Each structure stands twice: as structure tokens, then as C-alpha cells.
Amino acid sequence: MNVRFLxxxxxxxxxxxxxxxxxxxxERVLRLNALVRAARLPGVVETLPTFRSLMxxxxxxxxxNASIIAAVARLLDRGPGEARQVKLWxxxxxxxxxxxxxxxxxxxxxxxxxxxxxxxxxxxxxxxYMIGFSPGFPYLGDLPxxxxxxxxxxxxxRVPAGSIAIAANITGVYPVESPGGWHLIGTTPxxxxxxxxxxxxxxxxxxxxxxxxxxVREFAAIQxxxxxxxxxxxxxAIAP
Amino acid sequence: MTxxxxxxxxxxxxxxxxxxxxxxxxxxVPASGPLDVVSLRLANALVGNTPGTPTLEMxxxxxxxxxxxxxxxxxxVGCSAGIEVRSGNAxxxxxxxxxxxxxxxxxxxxxxxxxxxxxxxxxGGLDIAPVLGSASTYVRGAIGGIQGRRLQKGDTVxxxxxVTEVRAERELPExxxxxxxxxxxxxxxxxxxYFTEHGVKSFLSSVYxxxxxxxxxxxxxxxxxxxHAKDYNIVSDGVVSGSIQVPGSGRPIILMMDNQTTGxxxxxxxxxxxxxxxxxxxxxxxTIRFTAVEVQEAExxxxxxxxxxxRQIARIGAMSHAGQESLSRR
Numbered sequence: 378m379n380v381r382f383l384x385x386x387x388x389x390x391x392x393x394x395x396x397x398x399x400x401x402x403x404e405r406v407l408r409l410n411a412l413v414r415a416a417r418l419p420g421v422v423e424t425l426p427t428f429r430s431l432m433x434x435x436x437x438x439x440x441x442n443a444s445i446i447a448a449v450a451r452l453l454d455r456g457p458g459e460a461r462q463v464k465l466w467x468x469x470x471x472x473x474x475x476x477x478x479x480x481x482x483x484x485x486x487x488x489x490x491x492x493x494x495x496x497x498x499x500x501x502x503x504x505x506y507m508i509g510f511s512p513g514f515p516y517l518g519d520l521p522x523x524x525x526x527x528x529x530x531x532x533x534x535r536v537p538a539g540s541i542a543i544a545a546n547i548t549g550v551y552p553v554e555s556p557g558g559w560h561l562i563g564t565t566p567x568x569x570x571x572x573x574x575x576x577x578x579x580x581x582x583x584x585x586x587x588x589x590x591x592x593v594r595e596f597a598a599i600q601x602x603x604x605x606x607x608x609x610x611x612x613x614a615i616a617p
Numbered sequence: 618m619t620x621x622x623x624x625x626x627x628x629x630x631x632x633x634x635x636x637x638x639x640x641x642x643x644x645x646v647p648a649s650g651p652l653d654v655v656s657l658r659l660a661n662a663l664v665g666n667t668p669g670t671p672t673l674e675m676x677x678x679x680x681x682x683x684x685x686x687x688x689x690x691x692x693x694v695g696c697s698a699g700i701e702v703r704s705g706n707a708x709x710x711x712x713x714x715x716x717x718x719x720x721x722x723x724x725x726x727x728x729x730x731x732x733x734x735x736x737x738x739x740x741g742g743l744d745i746a747p748v749l750g751s752a753s754t755y756v757r758g759a760i761g762g763i764q765g766r767r768l769q770k771g772d773t774v775x776x777x778x779x780v781t782e783v784r785a786e787r788e789l790p791e792x793x794x795x796x797x798x799x800x801x802x803x804x805x806x807x808x809x810x811y812f813t814e815h816g817v818k819s820f821l822s823s824v825y826x827x828x829x830x831x832x833x834x835x836x837x838x839x840x841x842x843x844x845h846a847k848d849y850n851i852v853s854d855g856v857v858s859g860s861i862q863v864p865g866s867g868r869p870i871i872l873m874m875d876n877q878t879t880g881x882x883x884x885x886x887x888x889x890x891x892x893x894x895x896x897x898x899x900x901x902x903x904t905i906r907f908t909a910v911e912v913q914e915a916e917x918x919x920x921x922x923x924x925x926x927x928r929q930i931a932r933i934g935a936m937s938h939a940g941q942e943s944l945s946r947r
Contacts, residue, residue, distance in 0.1 A: 383807035386887030387915035389857045391807045398852055425642045425855040427879055432855025434642070437890060437916045438923055508645045509853060509879030512758050516853075553758070570644075572748055572760065578644035 380453060382446045387437045388422075390445045393430040398518060398546065403506050406431050407583040411461065412452045418445065426582045427507045428516070460616070463585055467611040468550070468565050470499060470541055470588035471596040476564040479529075483543070483560050486526055495590060497521045498541075498562065503548060505584045513552035513570030513578040517586055520546045532558030539564045541588065552578075563588070566600035567610050579610060619744070620686030620780075621773040625723065628680045630833075633743060633762035633774075634736075635671035638751035642878040648858065649753040649761065650874050652676075652734045652833060652897030655926060656695030656793060660738035662930045663692035663715045663787050670742040671752040673774070676734050676833075677900065679726025680768060687780040690717045693726060694793060695735035695898070701725040713789040714936065715740075717781060732795055733831075733900040741778035755875055757834070785935035796895045800908040803861065803886035804915050808851060811883035812863070816844035820885055821907055825869065829901045833875040835862075836896060838905060842867025843885060856880040859888035859896075871896055889915035891922040 383391040392409060395402045403426075410426045413433060420440025425432040433445055472480060472495045484491050503517035510516075520543055528544045533556060536542070540551045542559035551557060552569035565588075569579045580586065589611075591599065602608035624631075634657065637650035651657040651674055658668045673680070679698070692715040693700050699711040704722040712735065718724055729735050745752040745762065754762025763772055809817065825840035849865035856862070860872045862882040871888060872880070873896070888896055889910065899905060910918070 384804050384887070384912040385807050385855070385857050385884075386804050386859050386889055387912055387919055388859070388890050389855065391855060393807075393854070396852055423640050423642055425878060427854045428852050430854045432857075434639075434857065437919045441916050442912045507853070507879065508643060510645065510877060512641075512645045512760070514645055576644075577641065577646070577749060582643060 382449070384442055385432065387442065389432050389434045390442055390449070391430050391432050392449055395429045398428050398506065400504055400519070402429050403504065407461065409449070409452065410582070412455075413449065416448065416452060418448050421445070427509070461583060462614050462616065463583055465502070465585040465587065465613050465615045466580065467587050467589045468567060469591045469595070469599050470563045470565050471591050471593060472563040473593050473596075476593075476596070477541070477562040479560040480562045483524070483526065483562055487523055489523060494524060494562065497524055498543070498548065499588045499590050501587070503586045505580050505582050505586060506547075507582050508578060508580065511551070511553060511555050513580070515549055515569070515580045515586070517548045518546055520548050522546070526560060528558040529560060532556060536561065537564070539566065541565055564596070566596050566603055567608065568603060585615065618685065619773075620689070620776040620778060622682040622689070622739070622776065623685050624680055624682050624768050624770060624772040624774065626681040627768040627770060627772070628675050628678045628726070630676040631680050631768040632674050632754040632756065633671050633745055634674040634753045636669035636751050636753065637874075638749050638753055638755070638761065641749050645878050646749060646758065646760065647755055647875050647878060649751070649755040651736065652874055653695050653732075653736070653894040655894045656734070657736045657738070658926060659713075659789060659793060659929065660692045660694035660736040662933055663694070663713070663789070664690050664738050664740040666738055666740065666742055670738065671745055672739070672743075673737040673768075674734055675726060675729070675737070678728045679735065679737070681723065681725040682774075683723050684718050684720055685773065686720060686776055686778070688717055688719050689776060689778070690715055690740035690781040691724070692716070692738050693735055694738075694789070696729035696732040698727055698730045698735070701727065713792055715786045715788070717783070717786070731797070732898040734897055739776055740781050741776065744775040744777045757875060787933050788936050790929060790932040790934065795898050797899065797903060799892075799895055800906045801892050801895055802889045802910045802915065802918065803907050804889060804912050805886045805909050806884070807887075808883035809885060811845060811847055811851070812885050813844045813846045816846070817885065819843055820869070821909055823906075825905045827899050827901045827903050827905065831901055833873055835873055835876060836871045836899075838869045838871065840868065843869060845883070849883070850881055851883050853879045853881045856884065857887060859890065859893050860884045861886045861888065873897065889918060891915070891919045
């Protein structure tokens with residue numbers, strides 16, 4: 378497969394595997410990311426996996442573009458690396474009235490009933506393709522095709538923290554209140570980002586996620602447990 | 618009582634900035650840090666601090682603050698404005714010099730005059746616990762600094778030292794060249810192929826103006842539009858501070874220190890790291906011209922800049938007694 382090395386100025390190299398959202402492509406990005414991190418290349422500051430490319434941030438006073446490219450080419454030649462063990466998170470999701478302000482509109486626009494939307498959204502195992510947009514915001518895919526809608530024509534100035542949203546073939550969760558243009562179909566009571574944690578983000582690129590429907594009472598109970606720091610999100614290690 | 622600077626008036630946008638926050642971009646946390654890292658380093662060097670010691674970054678205008686410590690030593694770098702000290706011994710200390718200020722005195726930094734940003738370094742530094750490895754403030758995410766926000770009236774900014782020794786004050790060997798007329802060097806790409814030849818040519822030959830919509834996240838530019846060759850959107854990939862995005866409007870946006878970690882617009886070019894402070898200093902209304910270099914040249918330019926900074930820091934000297942006299946007579 379064609380891999381392109383693209384300069385992002387003199388502080389980063391982009392290793393581009395393609396220009397689409399595709400799980401196999403993302404898998405290659407994640408495997409290279411693991412190899413680069415394990416190789417501890419001198420001068421590498423940090424790495425950033427995205428849907429389709431790996432960005433390697435480097436310090437131009439310690440290394441250079443050409444050295445990074447040579448080292449990565451050697452890693453790519455060695456093969457894809459080992460299959461990863463991945464984490465599967467079960468994130469509680471409340472789709473009840475008042476928790477998903479756009480659910481009715483999504484139902485109208487897709488021609489599906491709300492129950493069917495919930496069944497499809499919660500019946501899919503998603504991969505965390507990347508984290509971006511705001512601290513801890515996961516891009517999860519792929520959303521079942523019948524749920525695909527373009528972004529809202531008028532983005533909201535404020536989307537509440539915990540909002541579960543969809544746009545195109547992706548679903549995501551807003552970890553903190555922020556502006557946003559996606560359709561809000563539910564809310565999770567769990568935190569996805571917390572500066573008190575040693576690693577501030579719950580999810581990492583490559584993790585798997587399922588949304589587990591909860592009713593309003595369960596939502597409130599989990600929310601109280603989260604506030605009291607007594608709740609942990611169910612998580613298991615699986616083969617991808 | 619904890620030594621501190623008490624903020625009487627914060628200025629329009631004053632934040633704590635020191636090192637960049639590295640290691641968390643893969644979970645969406647921007648690196649932040651100073652718009653003008655050269656000025657930050659020189660300010661720290663003038664008061665004897667290590668390079669990344671947290672400072673106060675002020676945009677367009679500085680703060681008015683009271684010294685709540687027996688004595689502090691500060692230095693301002695990045696603009697033509699000076700530090701006004703209001704007290705019985707009123708004086709103005711130009712940028713690029715250190716000065717010792719006593720308890721009860723009030724220091725004011727007014728409009729910065731020419732630059733967008735300037736840095737007030739305090740000997741010993743600010744007593745601020747790092748968040749995710751850095752004290753720098755990321756206001757949109759409420760991370761770092763003083764409660765993750767810009768300074769407000771009534772804040773007390775804690776200092777590590779309650780008293781500073783008397784010594785000869787120091788000054789830069791020559792004023793910092795703010796490089797307002799220097800063309801900004803860029804490396805083309807990573808999405809050069811999303812623009813026509815004409816678009817790239819227009820980008821490299823036009824004069825752009827920094828728009829009023831410029832902040833620590835990005836500087837929008839006004840000027841001729843840049844012609845796309847294909848889609849206005851790409852599947853999101855990584856960006857850096859200095860990435861030049863061109864959305865559907867055709868007008869470029871230079872991502873700055875609080876840039877989001879990923880972006881969905883094609884990037885025609887990237888400002889070289891040596892010139893990022895040059896962008897940071899250009900306030901709305903100032904012009905920018907771009908010129909392309911290869912990545913190897915960009916890396917060489919950065920090494921040269923680093924050597925020049927180190928030479929300048931090595932030449933920071935004690936001021937003559939006469940110099941100090943003339944200051945106090947103002």
C-alpha cells in the first residue's frame with residue numbers, strides 16, 4: 378500500500394496511509410504508532426494517530442525530518458507489528474426524552490423510529506479512530522449507515538458535557554461543554570476527561586466502545602456515583 | 618503571607634505561559650505555551666531563570682499590579698513599551714532590562730505599542746503547580762495557569778521568592794529585533810496538492826493582513842483568496858502550531874499555540890518554527906508575506922536561531938552604574 382511522508386513544517390512529519398475513514402487504514406496507523414513509541418526514536422516529542430495518518434512531532438534541535446523518515450521506513454519494512462490487545466468500554470447512554478434533544482429530528486430525517494435509532498446506535502461496537510476537536514473527544518466509527526446525516530446547518534454555541542452525538546458515519550461524546558454541530562441523541566453520565574486522573578482521557582485511540590442503554594433512574598444513580606468518585610466504567614480486554 | 622503579585626487591572630488577555638504541554642496531543646490536549654518563545658526566553662534570562670520558567674504573557678496591553686513581597690525582580694521583553702513603577706520613586710524601565718521592585722510599589726505595563734504579546738518574567742518564577750506537565754494556560758480547556766483562565770482583577774499570582782538580592786541589573790546587549798517587515802518562511806504542504814498552481818503562486822506572492830479575529834488559537838488573515846484544486850474538506854489529520862489552513866472561504870488561517878490537535882481543512886503550508894514568534898508578534902492590521910523554503914533549510918534556520926539566542930543570552934551584561942542613575946532620574 379502506498380504510504381506518503383509529508384512535512385508539516387520543521388517540527389512534524391505526517392505518515393499518510395490514505396485519505397478515507399476506514400477501519401483497516403486506521404488499524405495500520407495505530408500499529409505504526411505502537412512501533413514508533415516502542416522504538417523511542419531520539420528527538421521524537423510525541424505522536425498523534427488520526428483516522429488515516431500518524432503525525433510525529435519532533436524537536437528540530439535534536440533530530441531532523443530525514444532521520445524520522447528513514448527510521449519510520451525501517452519500521453514499516455519490518456511488517457505490521459503484533460495484533461493489539463484492545464480495551465472494550467461499555468459506556469452507559471440515556472436516550473430518554475430530555476437527554477437527546479435531536480432524537481426526534483433524527484427520526485424524522487432518517488425515516489426511522491426512535492427505538493430503531495437507539496437499537497442501531499447501541500447495537501454497534503465502535504472503534505476509537507482518534508481523539509481530537511477538544512480534550513478527550515473520541516471519534517467513534519463506524520456508525521450504521523441508516524443513521525448517517527450531515528452536520529446540523531446551525532451549530533449550537535453550547536453542547537452540554539456528556540452529550541452523545543452523531544454526524545456522517547461517526548459518533549462521539551462531548552467530554553466538556555463546547556460549541557458543536559452534531560446531532561445530539563443521548564447523554565452519558567460518565568466523565569471522559571478529568572485532569573485529576575494520571576492519564577486525563579478515559580479513551581485512547583484504538584479502544585473499542587459500546588453504548589449501553591440506561592433509563593432515567595439508572596442515569597441518575599450512575600451520575601451520583603460518578604460525582605462521588607465511586608463509579609468506574611465497565612471495561613474488558615478483548616482481541617480486536 | 619505568600620509572596621505574590623496582586624492584580625489591580627489584568628489587561629485584556631494576560632495568562633501564565635511557560636513550557637509547552639507535550640505528550641497529550643493524542644488525547645486532544647493542545648500544547649499551548651508562549652506566542653513568542655524567543656521573548657519569553659530572553660525575559661527569563663534577564664532575571665536568571667531557566668528557559669521555560671512560567672511568565673505572564675500579555676496581549677496588546679499589560680496588567681497593573683501591586684507587589685506583595687519584600688522585593689521582586691522582573692523583566693519585560695517582546696515590545697517597545699516599558700515597565701512603569703508607581704511609588705515614591707516613580708520610574709520607567711524599558712523592555713529588555715531587569716528591575717527590582719519593592720513591597721507596596723505598583724507596576725504597570727500599558728499598551729504594548731507595537732507587538733501583540735510581551736512577557737513579564739519574575740526572578741524565581743511563579744509558584745504554580747504544573748497541570749499535565751506544564752503551568753501554561755489553555756483557556757478554552759480551563760487547563761493550567763491560574764484556574765485555567767486569564768487573569769482577573771483581584772487575583773494574586775503566587776511567587777516562589779519573597780525577597781530578591783540586590784545586584785547589578787542586567788540588560789539585553791541590543792534590543793530584540795521584532796522583525797515586523799521580515800517575510801515569513803514556510804514549508805509547503807502537507808496538503809499542497811489540494812491547491813492549484815495558481816493558488817500556491819497567489820499564496821506566495823500576495824500581501825496578507827492580520828485580521829481582528831486573531832487569538833492564541835489562530836490568526837485569520839485577510840487578503841486575496843487561495844484557489845483550491847479539489848475539496849475544501851479533508852478527513853481530519855494532525856496539525857501543528859504554524860499550520861496554515863485554507864477553509865472554503867479561500868482565506869488562510871495560521872494555527873497558533875492553542876491550536877486544536879487535529880483539523881479538517883487542507884493545509885497549504887506550515888510556518889517554520891523559527892518564524893512562529895514573528896507571527897505571534899504581528900497584531901491585527903499588520904501585513905504578512907510568505908516565502909517558501911525546503912524542510913532541511915527550515916531545520917538549519919532553527920539551529921541558527923537557537924545559536925543566536927544562546928549568543929545573545931551569553932552577552933547579557935550588567936548595566937553600568939551610570940545607566941542605572943539615568944534611569945532613576947526619569
